[in-house]
Amino acid sequence: MEKKRRSPAIIRRLPKYYRAICELAEITISRVSSQELGKLTGFNPSQIRQDLNSFGGFGQQGYGYNVKNLKENLEKILGLTEEKTMIVIGAGNLGKAIMRYSDFSENGFHIISAFDRDESKIGREIGGIEVRDIQELEEFLSENQVDIAVLTIHKDVAQKYTNICVEKGVQGFWNFAPKKLRVPKNVVVENMWLNESLYTLGYFLKDVKSGLEYSEDEMEDEE
Amino acid sequence: MEKKRRSPAIIRRLPKYYRAICELAEITISRVSSQELGKLTGFNPSQIRQDLNSFGGFGQQGYGYNVKNLKENLEKILGLTEEKTMIVIGAGNLGKAIMRYSDFSENGFHIISAFDRDESKIGREIGGIEVRDIQELEEFLSENQVDIAVLTIHKDVAQKYTNICVEKGVQGFWNFAPKKLRVPKNVVVENMWLNESLYTLGYFLKDVKSGLEYSEDEMEDEE
């Protein structure tokens, strides 16, 4: 299976292919061409073929891709069939929102605990997940295998708790704190920076408003 | 000021430059070179100069960039000095988190109302913002100028409320619902898709784990 170039750009398209394929599977469509997949996702058919082919020949000439088969392959590539453990560090509004958002566990992402320093939160259960004293983080990590730490704490302490997690072998970080983290090479950080996203939106909005609707109302997919 | 090529890639770097410049301003550093800015942000100095220059000659040969000046220019470019109104559609966990996150208003992004269909939420105040009946959305939009709608509702109704907003002149959408929206050309959508982000993290994590720490422990910035 080890093939070809695989840039982060490719990887970020995979979930989009996966979503489209899931929708097709849901309405029990059994085959799809790169052409059709392109229509659904907004990507170039050629690009889709190349992306998928870099992971293996999932298609069949003259036929296209088998939906069920491709779905399974994408799940395997993305690792959605494997069970992953997560902890949430910082049970504030955002942390709570993530804890209550149960959809992740459908794809193997399980939150097994949350941590906070706030007395009033410690001991409570949110979305069926216990909130522990952040003081116990290190001990918890010694006793539990954790794949991903979700950072929903203040940016000023994000690095501190990242270090503790790294020390204890956590290799994945989903970072909502607007702070660039320093981590060792074999550790992965995925940033979810709300403010940067909003600023970007603000720019494009300003842009479009100053452009004064040059082409009124034609519907098109965003992106 | 109208100059050069400005790809989305450039625009998405601007908030990163802005953050770095803010940090410098905070510790009262008055000048910075593209070289130093590169160190702080992880971008190539050449790229930084080109990016900034596409908006105007903010620097000075032999000196670099004046921090205060560059900060102001970035604010102007990003439109952070202008006041923007936002509404939150869907006062669930995520919606609430955003309503309580007051930092946005520091840069001119003001949430003026929220909407939900849930009786128990309607009439309540969250983070100082009133939650209204979603039935009143259309009326509210007729009476209030809204720049950005934050979509934190279920994906199945995201398009429906987007249409209402578009109809009433809303041109910016910050979309947390995992659903590609169809909008007219002069409307901007910025997607914040948690699940795609998490899937991507999952992939890279799997990748790094299978790579089995080929180069133990060297610290480096992520990204």
Added chain:
DNA sequence: TAGATTGTTAATCGATTAACAATC
């Protein structure tokens, strides 16, 4: 077999980086 559509190589396009002249 003919038609369709992939897999894969080649061509194009755009974005990043290097180089250097301009100039503070």
Added chain:
DNA sequence: TAGATTGTTAATCGATTAACAATC
């Protein structure tokens, strides 16, 4: 003036798209 660093053009690199042979 000499040194530094931008602004800007040119070179490189990588990613996207087109083309087409392979093959179901």
